[in-house]
Amino acid sequence: MxxxxxxxxxxxxxxxxxxxxxxxxxxxxxxxxxxxxxxxxxxxxxxxxxxxxxxxxxxxxxxxxxxxxxxxxxxxxxxxxxxxxxxxxxxxxxxxxxxxxxxxxxxxxxxxxxxxxxxxxxxxxxxxxxxxxxxxxxxxxxxxxxxxxxxxxxxxxxxxxxxxxxxxxxxxxxxxxxxxxxxxxxxxxxxxxxxxxxxxxxxxxxxxxxxxxxxxxxxxxxxxxxxxxxxxPLLEGLDGVEKMSKSKNNYIGIDEDPHEMFGKTMSLPDSLMKKYIHLATDLEAEDKKRLVKDLETGAVHPRDAKMLLGKTIVTMYHGSKAAEAAEQQFKQVFQQNSAPDNITAVHWQGEETVPVTDLLVTLGLLPSKSEARRMIQNGGVKINGVKAEAIHADIAPEHDMIIQVGKRKFVKLQMPQ
Amino acid sequence: MxxxxxxxxxxxxxxxxxxxxxxxxxxxxxxxxxxxxxxxxxxxxxxxxxxxxxxxxxxxxxxxxxxxxxxxxxxxxxxxxxxxxxxxxxxxxxxxxxxxxxxxxxxxxxxxxxxxxxxxxxxxxxxxxxxxxxxxxxxxxxxxxxxxxxxxxxxxxxxxxxxxxxxxxxxxxxxxxxxxxxxxxxxxxxxxxxxxxxxxxxxxxxxxxxxxxxxxxxxxxxxxxxxxxxxxPLLEGLDGVEKMSKSKNNYIGIDEDPHEMFGKTMSLPDSLMKKYIHLATDLEAEDKKRLVKDLETGAVHPRDAKMLLGKTIVTMYHGSKAAEAAEQQFKQVFQQNSAPDNITAVHWQGEETVPVTDLLVTLGLLPSKSEARRMIQNGGVKINGVKAEAIHADIAPEHDMIIQVGKRKFVKLQMPQ
Incomplete structure (x- = not known):
């Protein structure tokens, strides 16, 4: 029939x-x-x-x-x-x-x-x-x-x-x-x-x-x-493991600020790129396939593909102008080192995992844990461009990780070889 | 509490x-x-x-x-x-x-x-x-x-x-x-x-x-x-095995005719007597116990106890007068042989189990199976005083079993020793 x-x-x-x-x-x-x-x-x-x-x-x-x-x-x-x-x-x-x-x-x-x-x-x-x-x-x-x-x-x-x-x-x-x-x-x-x-x-x-x-x-x-x-398929969140959800705090909300959205996308593990391209963008099927193929063959650098992914996602929810601006800002701070004077390289010799508050105090970015907590609560702390949200969260310091407090204070971690 | x-x-x-x-x-x-x-x-x-x-x-x-x-x-x-x-x-x-x-x-x-x-x-x-x-x-x-x-x-x-x-x-x-x-x-x-x-x-x-x-x-x-x-407890029916139910045709209905009720009770296996005394009569608890004890010690003959059981049950549903009459008739026909001329003893040498219709024809009580069926349907055939109901049922002939057709034709089976 x-x-x-x-x-x-x-x-x-x-x-x-x-x-x-x-x-x-x-x-x-x-x-x-x-x-x-x-x-x-x-x-x-x-x-x-x-x-x-x-x-x-x-x-x-x-x-x-x-x-x-x-x-x-x-x-x-x-x-x-x-x-x-x-x-x-x-x-x-x-x-x-x-x-x-x-x-x-x-x-x-x-x-x-x-x-x-x-x-x-x-x-x-x-x-x-x-x-x-x-x-x-x-x-x-x-x-x-x-x-x-x-x-x-x-x-x-x-x-x-x-x-x-x-x-x-x-x-x-x-x-x-x-x-x-x-x-x-x-x-x-x-x-x-x-x-x-x-x-x-x-x-x-x-x-x-x-x-x-x-x-x-x-x-x-x-x-x-x-x-x-x-x-x-279920989409894993920023941690690359768990299903994206509000309760796991590993999500990109569609109402989030363009810069936040772009930064969060850039923080995705490379392993999830392919899935996000397929499931979270409105690219044409052929464009998705080409991009994924270029990633696999190395014709496009993962960072550039992620940049494109971030721009596509921000465009979907905030329009292309906001997406351009978000990309621009991200590049200035994290890639072009356009403000090199502001970024101090700091050698990290502490634990492999530490509470964010401890990290901020140890690095001398804030004078006390309570001030560190307050700053996190007020949204003034960013790690690799992504707002730190949970005041009790642990973090695993990485080489070239950029910690930002307020508008102007930046440090870039250097790990022992 | x-x-x-x-x-x-x-x-x-x-x-x-x-x-x-x-x-x-x-x-x-x-x-x-x-x-x-x-x-x-x-x-x-x-x-x-x-x-x-x-x-x-x-x-x-x-x-x-x-x-x-x-x-x-x-x-x-x-x-x-x-x-x-x-x-x-x-x-x-x-x-x-x-x-x-x-x-x-x-x-x-x-x-x-x-x-x-x-x-x-x-x-x-x-x-x-x-x-x-x-x-x-x-x-x-x-x-x-x-x-x-x-x-x-x-x-x-x-x-x-x-x-x-x-x-x-x-x-x-x-x-x-x-x-x-x-x-x-x-x-x-x-x-x-x-x-x-x-x-x-x-x-x-x-x-x-x-x-x-x-x-x-x-x-x-x-x-x-x-x-x-x-x-x-569940009460087994006349067959002594299955739970009493209409579909099993092993029941004594409380609306049944007193003679039928009495006859059916008399056809119960001895093994069920105790249970019927306890569960199906309105005797006082002490009277029940005494009767059961007398049965166990042999102080009362099972046939007499069954007679008392039958009378008690008929009294419950039809009153004492009807019970007396039912007992009287049963005794006349089956016990006192008060009409011995009417009861012919017949030696049975057929199968151990036969259809009731075959039995009636073999014994010469009815001329054909179709007439036997008709007589059963009209309620004119009794075995040990109990109306035969299912025209296709099998029966196991027993020594002293009394087969009655109509009001007056009786035979009593004699089995080979």
């Missing part, structure tokens, strides 16, 4: 399907399954109806960073080809809190908080998405109306064994840690949302694998066409 | 608590836990408030037999001491049917069918219970009002591991047979019913162990006093 739809297309239309398919597959970790995505694209072209692409969002206080933009950039590609984005605010879950009362963190949100958070999402997402092609949905609209009878009907469409396949459930069973029965409802609700929204496609990070597949499962059980699932 | 309540009682009141406790424990397979039952009795005497004893009932078409009366007799004991019976009709479950659509047997009942079945229960139970001390409840009243939010709250109060401990779930997991998630709701609903009804005690057969304990679990989770659970 899928093949049939495709066969009805003209040659030009078939080429268009393949063109779009190529774009959507690019950078995705998994598409389940690609042939259904092709069929949906064919149908959309035949009927003139845009596809509906769902993204589920937690209604807790949003602070959008580059990690989030991996899926947003993919959504943007769909919009560019005329399709519609369904942003699904999971406010029902947010409003019920944790029934076991165990997780104090999962506090109940009021209707107002939920709406206000959703608006913040909408606003911030506007930096990536075309807001005219976004539908905003709140799942409390249908979930709060479900009765026990509806819930039993829904629960009758899935087995306990299937639910226990979710990685974290499997792990807890193996460790004999309790799973409260209500936890089984979150995947059910996420699946049911897709039934209600008639979503064609649902996007998520690879950590959402199980939950996003629930939509396919329940749409089929309710006699509907199954959504295609596109799983995007 | 439990001890405290008991300590407030006078000596006479304490004695009354112990007297009732003794009655309720008698014949029960398990009381969970006895000390809470004692405390509840003490509280009831202190406050003058009767206890509420819950029995859950399936709303499918009822046909009450002695197997059901095991719990009814126990309920009656509570009523005799002033307590209140809560009959809980599980109509919510009956009305939703099977959401997987797999079990065609679980057809949905209409409101009318449910009410009519409930009335039939009420009427038939009236032969054992005092209808003035019975409350009739339908769980759809509260269950149909539950929303998804309520359900999640309820589900948050129990773990998946706890639910999987139920014997049949454990077994199916071991055999890798699927469990549909909605099946987890039945124990939840049964437990929630006790929360709503503030039941003090719930009765059930030992096969209800898991479900009945749910009431205790959820009452505690909702901050209420926990119900005590009384589990009664």
């Amino acid at each position: 899928q093949q049939q739809q495709f066969d009805q297309l003209t040659t030009a239309e078939k080429r268009e399907v393949e063109r779009q398919l190529h774009i959507y597959m690019d950078g995705a970790e998994e598409v389940i399954p690609p042939e259904e995505l092709r069929a949906k694209l064919a149908k959309s072209i035949l009927t003139g109806e845009p596809l509906k692409i769902k993204l589920g969002l937690d209604p807790s206080a949003p602070d959008v960073h580059l990690g989030h933009t991996v899926v947003l950039n993919k959504l943007r590609q769909f919009q560019e080809n005329g399709h519609i984005v369904q942003l699904l605010i999971g406010d029902f879950t947010g409003k019920i809190g944790d029934p076991t009362g165990k997780s104090a963190a999962r506090k109940q949100l009021t209707d107002e908080e939920v709406r206000s958070n959703a608006e913040t999402y909408f606003q911030q997402f506007g930096k990536v998405l075309d807001q005219n092609k976004v539908e905003l949905h709140y799942n409390s609209k249908w979930l709060k109306r479900l009765t026990l009878e509806d819930v039993i009907e829904l629960a009758g469409k899935i087995t306990v064994a299937r639910l226990m396949e979710r990685d974290d459930f499997e792990e807890r069973i193996a460790l004999q840690k309790p799973i409260s029965l209500h936890e089984f409802f979150y995947p059910l609700m996420q699946g049911y949302d897709s039934v209600v929204l008639d979503s064609d496609i649902e996007l998520g990070g690879t950590d959402q694998h199980f939950n996003v597949l629930m939509g396919r499962h329940f749409q089929e059980k309710y006699g509907k066409e199954k959504q295609v699932v596109i799983l995007m | 439990q001890q405290q309540q008991f300590d407030q009682l006078t000596t006479a009141e304490k004695r009354e608590v112990e007297r009732q406790l003794h009655i309720y424990m008698d014949g029960a397979e398990e009381v969970i836990p006895p000390e809470e039952l004692r405390a509840k009795l003490a509280k009831s005497i202190l406050t003058g408030e009767p206890l509420k004893i819950k029995l859950g009932l399936d709303p499918s078409a009822p046909d009450v037999h002695l197997g059901h009366t095991v719990v009814l007799n126990k309920l009656r004991q509570f009523q005799e001491n002033g307590h209140i019976v809560q009959l809980l009709i599980g109509d919510f479950t009956g009305k939703i049917g099977d959401p997987t659509g797999k079990s065609a047997a679980r057809k949905q009942l209409t409101d009318e069918e449910v009410r009519s079945n409930a009335e039939t229960y009420f009427q038939q139970f009236g032969k054992v219970l005092d209808q003035n001390k019975v409350e009739l409840h339908y769980n759809s009243k509260w269950l149909k009002r539950l929303t998804l939010e309520d359900v999640i709250e309820l589900a948050g109060k129990i773990t998946v591991a706890r639910l999987m401990e139920r014997d049949d779930f454990e077994e199916r997991i071991a055999l890798q047979k699927p469990i549909s998630l909605h099946e987890f709701f039945y124990p939840l609903m049964q437990g929630y019913d006790s929360v709503v009804l503030d039941s003090d005690i719930e009765l059930g057969g030992t096969d209800q162990h898991f479900n009945v304990l749910m009431g205790r679990h959820f009452q505690e989770k909702y901050g209420k006093e926990k119900q005590v659970v009384i589990l009664m």
